[in-house]
Amino acid sequence: MKFIKLDLLTLLIGLFLFASCKDANTIGLTPDGDSPIKGILDNTVLVDSKTVLDSATASIGLARHPLGYTTGDATFGTTEASLSMTVSLPSTSYSFGGIPTVDSAILVLPYSTQFYGDTTTSVYSLNVHQLKDDLSLQKVFLSNKVWPVETEVVGSITTKIKPKTPFKITDIVKGKPDTLKAVAPQLRIKLSNTFIQEHILNVDSAQRATNTKFSAVFKGLQVSVNKTSSSGPGGVMFINFGGTDANLQIYYKKQVGTSVVEKDTVAVNFPISSSSGPIAATVKHDYTGTPVKAQLDAPTASFDVTYLQALSGVRNKISFPDLKAFVDKVKAGNADARVVINRAELVVNLKSGTDVSPWNAAQRLSLYRLDIAGQRANIPDNEGPTQANPNPPATYAGSEAAFGGFYDTTNKRYIFTVTSYLQALIDNKTVDYGTYLAPSSLTEYNVFPSLTSGARSIINTATPATGEKGIKLNIYYNIVD
Numbered sequence: 001m002k003f004i005k006l007d008l009l010t011l012l013i014g015l016f017l018f019a020s021c022k023d024a025n026t027i028g029l030t031p032d033g034d035s036p037i038k039g040i041l042d043n044t045v046l047v048d049s050k051t052v053l054d055s056a057t058a059s060i061g062l063a064r065h066p067l068g069y070t071t072g073d074a075t076f077g078t079t080e081a082s083l084s085m086t087v088s089l090p091s092t093s094y095s096f097g098g099i100p101t102v103d104s105a106i107l108v109l110p111y112s113t114q115f116y117g118d119t120t121t122s123v124y125s126l127n128v129h130q131l132k133d134d135l136s137l138q139k140v141f142l143s144n145k146v147w148p149v150e151t152e153v154v155g156s157i158t159t160k161i162k163p164k165t166p167f168k169i170t171d172i173v174k175g176k177p178d179t180l181k182a183v184a185p186q187l188r189i190k191l192s193n194t195f196i197q198e199h200i201l202n203v204d205s206a207q208r209a210t211n212t213k214f215s216a217v218f219k220g221l222q223v224s225v226n227k228t229s230s231s232g233p234g235g236v237m238f239i240n241f242g243g244t245d246a247n248l249q250i251y252y253k254k255q256v257g258t259s260v261v262e263k264d265t266v267a268v269n270f271p272i273s274s275s276s277g278p279i280a281a282t283v284k285h286d287y288t289g290t291p292v293k294a295q296l297d298a299p300t301a302s303f304d305v306t307y308l309q310a311l312s313g314v315r316n317k318i319s320f321p322d323l324k325a326f327v328d329k330v331k332a333g334n335a336d337a338r339v340v341i342n343r344a345e346l347v348v349n350l351k352s353g354t355d356v357s358p359w360n361a362a363q364r365l366s367l368y369r370l371d372i373a374g375q376r377a378n379i380p381d382n383e384g385p386t387q388a389n390p391n392p393p394a395t396y397a398g399s400e401a402a403f404g405g406f407y408d409t410t411n412k413r414y415i416f417t418v419t420s421y422l423q424a425l426i427d428n429k430t431v432d433y434g435t436y437l438a439p440s441s442l443t444e445y446n447v448f449p450s451l452t453s454g455a456r457s458i459i460n461t462a463t464p465a466t467g468e469k470g471i472k473l474n475i476y477y478n479i480v481d
Helices: 002-020 193-201 211-218 291-296 323-331 419-426
Strands: 040-042 048-053 065-073 077-085 101-110 124-130 155-159 167-171 179-183 186-190 221-225 234-239 247-255 263-271 279-286 305-309 314-319 338-349 365-370 376-378 413-417 435-439 456-460 472-480
Touching: 040 323, 048 291, 048 305, 065 124, 065 221, 065 279, 077 234, 101 193, 101 221, 101 263, 124 186, 124 234, 193 211, 193 247, 291 305, 305 435, 323 338, 323 419, 323 472, 338 419, 338 456, 365 413, 435 456
Parallel strands: none
Antiparallel strands: 040 472, 048 314, 065 077, 065 234, 077 221, 077 279, 101 186, 101 247, 124 155, 124 221, 155 186, 167 179, 247 263, 305 314, 305 456, 314 435, 338 413, 338 472, 365 376, 365 435
């Protein structure tokens, strides 16, 4: 009988604990008697938000590089992204052998993740040009830099984009029959045989002695959108230059021994990699005639939504103008009282009906501040461990997931933990020199403008349209004398 009672008690405790569990998306938002968050809830502090332009940023050394266009987005206008790249030698002093003749040349660009836009109806037309300047000698690679090119189109492709579809290519095996080889999803652009013959195979061997000498004569290549031949709403693909799959693939015939008749077909890859030479992205936005432009032109006006766009597009400047009044109110004239924040959340609600393919909402947002020097910095809740400091400060939320910013597809919102930041503002331990929301890549958090995501979001302000949920702060606090 004793054991039966003990089992029953265990079952009841288990049921109680199970019933007390909360979905991570609801903690702190609908507190009740079972809520683990202690303190008084206040959600009256105004969150002011404004759409502002983001700044240009460094476009080299990226996890993935943007390429493409968007033209069917009535809210955000048009976006273009082109890529300029250094082409390296397969080896120092590479020799093509006797009397080499180009058979074909392919620019191979492997897709990365996070394609944004339309793959169903859009047709993408891309042109390849030779760069006028040696990219390897450049020092500044801002995303708004336009790299000059020669007028000749040395390669092109018009196709639909299939960033997740692998396929097979013919693999030349020396001394054996050619075979079919499966390759990762990639963009393959045929280049002019004449161009490759003249600018690579016919180049004096001394100029192929090192990458420095080769870059001085070959300069590099640029891939850009041909808007005239493209159609549909478009999208932004991302190219992976982090491995060995991106290259200029040259198939050529060379003399066998001393024979002037017998030829051998050879394939060689000229690497295009972030580790071997600069690869730079150029991004252009045109907001003419859009709601985004209307907000940018009226910085003091009030709106019911604001706009966020990656690729150095637009971000939100947010502020908490009522925070001091909130502190004065809850202290109720007691100068010795201290407001202790148990938990604070910034809740960012998406505008209804704006998470629609192909312009789906950004999967992740970043929240950051400016320091006294005007430089971007994490807020205290996101000052996590680094190589230099593996032990994060006590203000850290504990993890990326705990800090938040990931898109909640069910509730159509983003939630950030801002407990330490608000406490520091209330205690005058920091000054709000500027706090910002912006799109971030899903897989890497971006304080600086994200060039590794093409996404955008339309979010509600604190004064949203009827039936909408506005941006807000949930503050759980106690007063300590």
